[in-house]
Amino acid sequence: MSNLLGQKHILPLCLLLPLLVVIPGLLSGSQPVAWLFATDIGQTVLWQIRLPRVLMAFLVGALLAWAGVLIQGMVRNPLADPGLIGVSGGAAVGAALFVVLVASGLALPGWGQTLLAFGGGVLALLVVLKLGLSGQSLQAMSFLILAGIAVNVLASAVIGLLSYMATNEALRQITFWSLGSLSGADWLWVVTMALALTAGLLFWPRRARRLDALLLGEVEARSVGINVSQLQWQVVLWVALFVSLAVSASGMIGFIGLISPHLARLLTGAAHRRVMPLAVVLGGSLLVAADTLARTLIAPAELPIGIVTTLIGAPLFIALMVREKRRFQW
Amino acid sequence: MVTAAAAPLIEAHGLTVFRNGADILHDVSFTLPAGELVMLVGPNGAGKSTLLNLIAGLALPDRGNIVLQCQATEAFSRADWAARVTLVPQLSSAGFPLTAEEVVELGGLAHSTSVVTLRQQVQQALHDWDIHWLASRDIRRLSGGEQQRCQLARSWVQMQQRDSLLWLLDEPLSALDLRHQQQCMHKARQLTAAGKSVVMVVHDLNLARHFADRVLLLSCGRLVAEGSAEAVLTAEKVSDIFMLDVRLEGNDLRWD
Incomplete structure (x- = not known):
């Protein structure tokens, strides 16, 4: 049994797949296609609303998927997901805190929100890892998930508290984060996240084999010469960076970070030099497709994107759990 | 004229490890010269794997120190240490669908060799350990012995490095069939002939009597005896340590 997709298939697929979802995403909407090109308003909609939104959807999906690949590899748990293990929750607390602080009259710069989200994400991740990162037994795996649940519950309680104290305007924004929405898309976010993605592209490909070694276990990774604690720190910081950007731009969008790495591994095995690019492109494409559905299914109204991804993702997650369960029962 | 005596490969001084208040290694000292096949024997829980991890540089002793080629452990980064000493840990289960070849390739992580050389070494290791026909299989779907051979092949790639000195094996034979056990011993001999050293944990005392240049007998965290196999694995010592009536x-060694 060898992999469905080899190394040589990855690059063409990574170039082709985004086009297949981005173009329909751009053209579909409540108005006919001709309107987009024939009228001035249509042109404005196309270039200032549709294009940044589709690109942002792709980038958010890509960053979440990348965070999912990194975190799953590090904790050697295919069920880990930035949302499930509390990173998104921590980041959302940071983002919500910013909203409340601004509403209470503090003059803070806009990037302060991403910074607070980043801090929240790192903190949540460290707590979860401290509790849940110990060996690879089944117990350790469930401990990680339990720690994630604990952090998530705490995060939603804090967000609840913040919403209780918040003004109307702030409350609206906090709700926006906890449901997830891509309607805040603009070119600034697109450029920011494209920069983060590029930085990741410069950093991670050279470290793909180190991540592979970590899949075998910490002892194995160290015995082939890897500084495991340094690598773990790198993963923690990049995951927090990716997730906090995605969360401050579009709120909590679940399951993309879980299912994209999974799909990629099903298609091409677990080697990170193939999984990383494929999962990133799959994550981006999935979110563009989901967003297109969210905009068109009940047009001119719009479904919250988080609901669409959860409706697709949760059944897949259950299917994965059933598979994992079989694997451990022999 | 006297040729300069080769400096010992490894010197261990008073290694002591505490875990939960008890010392699982107590004041263990020994010297390993280059080019020897050393076997580490002892009952379960004697501290064999702990000692192996210390030599591999994966943990630091609470007391005592290890000197590798006249340099203290602390002088090496993880990558430097791995370039010299290769550890094959006890078999653990893989959770992700890497292929056998991808696992073997990881032995080259500490390498400074070219991609082409590494690829040749990986192919050679796959053939040497008789797993070339499994190269593109998912590691999780392999049998225990086949997985063990993947780990051994990975370490074999790691041992091909210019600086490599020492091959540490934690119960390498337990999952292997007779032919592959012999193959493993043959590989170990190949290394010692090239002036490198091999330390392996084994449970088969007769194997140790037949193959080992030197035996370290551990019991309850103490180094009970050290020396040639004949001198260490006597009927009396073995009967005493393993609490079994053993005769030569x-x-x-035979027992009923």
């Missing part, structure tokens, strides 16, 4: 027949 010819060159083999």
